[in-house]
Amino acid sequence: MSTASRRRTADTSAGDGVDTVPPLARLLPLGLQHVLAMYAGAIAVPLIVGGALGFDSADLAFLISADLFVAGLATIVQSVGFWRFGVRLPLVQGVTFAAVGPMIAIGTEHGITAVYGATIACGIFMVVVAPWFSQLIRLFPPIVTGTVILIIGLSLMSVAAGWITEGGEDGAARPVDVAFAAGVLLAIVLVERFAPRGLARVSVLAGLLLGTLVALFVPGMVDGSGIGQAPWFALVTPFHFGLPTFDLASIVSMLVVGLVIMTETTGDMVAVGEVVDRPVSNRTLADGLRADGLGTVVGGVFNTFPYTAFAQNVGLVALSGVRSRYVATAAGGILVVLGLVPKVAAVVEAVPHAVLGGAGVALFGMVAASGIRTLSRVRFDNRNVLVVALPLGIALLPTVAPSIYAAFPTWFTLVFDSGISAGAVAAILLNLLLGTGRVAGPADLPGGVAMTDADQP
DSSP states (O other), rough: OOHHHHHHHHHSSTTTSSTTTOOOOHHHHHHHHHHHHHHHHHHHHHHHHHTTTTTTHHHOOOHHHHHHHHHHHHHHHHHHHHHTTTTSSSSSSEGGGGGHHHHHHHHHHHHHHHHHHHHHHHHHHHHHHHHHHHEEEEEESSSHHHHHHHHHHHHHHHHHHHHHHSBBBBTBHHHHHHHHHHHHHHHHHHHHHHSOOOTTTTTHHHHHHHHHHHHHTEEEEOOHHHHSSSOOOOOTTTTTOOOOOHHHHHHHHHHHHHHHHHHHHHHHHHHHHHHHOOOOOOOHHHHHHHHHHHHHHHHHHTTOOOEOHHHHHHHHHHOOOOOOOOHHHHHHHHHHHHHHHHHHHHHHSOOOOHHHHHHHHHHHHHHHHHHHHHHBBBBHHHHHHHHHHHHHHHHHHHHHHHHTTTTTTTHHHHSSSSSSSHHHHHHHHHHHOOOOBBOOOGGGGGGSSOOOGGGGO
């Protein structure tokens, strides 16, 4: 019997294995594996938002520390649970990519304190509406969630391009930056193809590390001056950038993001429940969504952003066969410790942007591909095609033409400039109006019989 099979058998022998606490010698390595699987995605959002808002190296490092610290707390709450907070399944929390566009728009217009005010309001909204949202899950079928995830991945690709072109002039990238981005992508592919399975699961992180190591030998590519100045230990202090401010239009924009987050998290909770043979009930789902909201409120207080379950860690649970929720708890503890060590954040901040750009192409492409995978469950008749096509077009307009809404009032641009929130609203409404609710079947496979308009309900 293989090691993986023995592991699954051991877990299954104790019920479904979700409440089993592995020995410490096994618990910590398994938790670290979850941290490595989500680390590249976890640090991307503070780097994107802080960079767009012009933060200096010290502030970027603080954002990363705060992000890791709160991600750990949110993961512990989600996996351990207390009262009516926490799904009590092996889920790892991290900052959502869905909020990137709206947060940059809010921060550019009103400053970072307005971002935190809107984040706190968003979290409170999520806690309050969680019981009702869990009853409305039928309004968020795969055609909606898949479209939203696809939009998030495609919209963020401009961020990766911005990292690659940052060192050039007039939007043109330097050849050396393109070479580093391409080298990182090549390293990711090679690690995925030839490395042992455990290392292949963290191929994006491996690409980042290899790209940075090579960059150390190129003059001017790596600025590590902040590493020596960063302390080994520091507390993450609340309201580091000032007390939050509450702008109505910013809050409305983030409430839309809150609906997207709950949709995203719902899909992950349902998926992990299926993996560990503990189906998620409406009550359990509501508890998990409340924990998401609480994590988001804490994020606003501790200078970071909205939180959601990370899909890559759901995949890791399925791959490893380890069902214990306390493995996720261990990952949360490791993240908290990393957040209290500013030198770790300073090292991350020193990674060259061209290297980040290469990893970003892979990372955001994987997000988009996850959306496509979800959409593969949909049967694409004419109406369902429109449900995907129109939100996708609406969402990408600000990406291909950034000044398209420049003449519109601020409240409008805060919702529509990011594309993600506008696309999410469009997907929900169009599905209610046009969606057929059909899922893919044998007729949709190559050689199958295509559905005609006459077959539609």
